[in-house]
Amino acid sequence: MNTHGSALPDTPAGKELQRRLHDEHTLEVLNRLLDRIDSLERTVTRLTELVEQGPGMVSMVTDMADEAMSHAKTNGIEVEDRLRNALILAERLTAPEMVTKLDQLLSLFNQAPGMASMVTDIVDENFRMAAARGVNVDERFRAGLELVQQLTHPDMVRKLQGLIGMAEQSSGLIAMAMDIFDESYQKALEQGLDLERLLGNATSVTKRLSALLNSDEYQALMASGILSPETLSTVSGLGQALVESRQAPPRQVGLWGLMRSLGDPDVQRAIAFLTDFARAFGQKLKD
Template sequence: MEMSGNGTSVSWLESEAGKQVQARLSEPRTLEAIDHLLERIDTLETAVDKLSDALRQGPGMVAMVGDMVDEGYRQADAQGVSIDERLKSALKIAEKLTAPEMVAKIDGLISMTDQLPGMMAMVGDMADETYRQADARGVSIDQRLGVALRMAEQLTAPEMAAQLENALQLSQQMPGMVAMMVDMVDEGMKRAVESGFDPQTLTRVAGAANSALTEAYAEPPARVGGIFSMLRALKDPDRQKGMGFLLNFLKHFGQKI
């Protein structure tokens, strides 16, 4: 309360300041502001209540999340998945990817992908030019591609595949077959040697016969006018040696037949 000029007490509502406050409070704008403020206070109170509930439930929610993480960790470990190792691998990969040299390579790769359309167009132009040059030389690429496709079709046909499979199996068995044939030849040669066959002697005689045949063909034919000239020719020591060999061969051959 305030004191008036004559010493009596005056209520603050009756004072000049009180009257101004009452007039300000009676204005519609002031009343609307007070109403809006009261609504905001109600909203704030509701938010504080929800925050309080969330804070009270926070430890339980954190524990539930922890249990879920532990359960996921156990399930991954049971499946043979080591999360620790994968996290370490992920960190190593991240370290490598963020290394300066790797960043430079990735940047170069991105630049290359930006240039890829132009490079593809250049390759297409080169292919067209090659096609035109081949056509100018009389080479039909379409025809050759058609032949290649027909060959591929024939090679991939079931019957051709079966034949190729048989050929592959035969090629795999070829070393054994060759070894078997060599063994058979060795066995036959061994039996022939045991029977009296001498391959070295046959080779030596065949070589001598071939050499004699070549030399005789190179010389002019010997002139034989009759029996007496033939007898004179037989006086040659070489002819006598050959005749003796022939007679010995006839003798032994006659013994074998």
């Protein structure tokens, strides 16, 4: 008979169960179990919301795809040609080597059953964050479709195929270049050329040239104007005059001949140049 107003029978088993229900460890386990039930209920609610939004999202994607097709036709884009090019790329994706890699990727997904749910949560969260930042997901999706159109253009497909072909031949080209280098190195050794020594000398010359270019003397020389076009033109004229004078037959000039040459316009121009040079050089010496 129950004398304590409890719903449990007044038996040894009932007393044991009542004692365990009042145990602190039992209460903690029950509390964690209730928390798990609440979390499961929230997850089911979110999945229900996603399922309810599914038809609307499918309809939105269908409308966007129809609009993109109409826009492509308006711009003179042949969708069939693009699809044909896409099939050519798909043929490469279905090659045995690529299929093996895709199988390995699928096996990873099979080993991670919770990954799809996690990705769904991440995408949902990113959509909310994008909307909070004012990002128009529809416009980004249209931009992605336009990018796909450009990538599937016949000219772009030919370029991509050329790049793929170059990548496939790169290993052979590298091996050929190494063979040519080895052959050239061996010929140089047979001719008595020490390439390592030449390389060391070139490195030494490069270091000395770098030190010269960074020196104060070189900077002063570059700022002096001695290599300016005007200076080089004047020095060139002086050299030509020296050569012409040396090639002319020698002749004797007396005092009266010297006095008469002073009336020559060319001689007067040279004397005026020497006078101006002496004045300017004297000023530089004073400074």
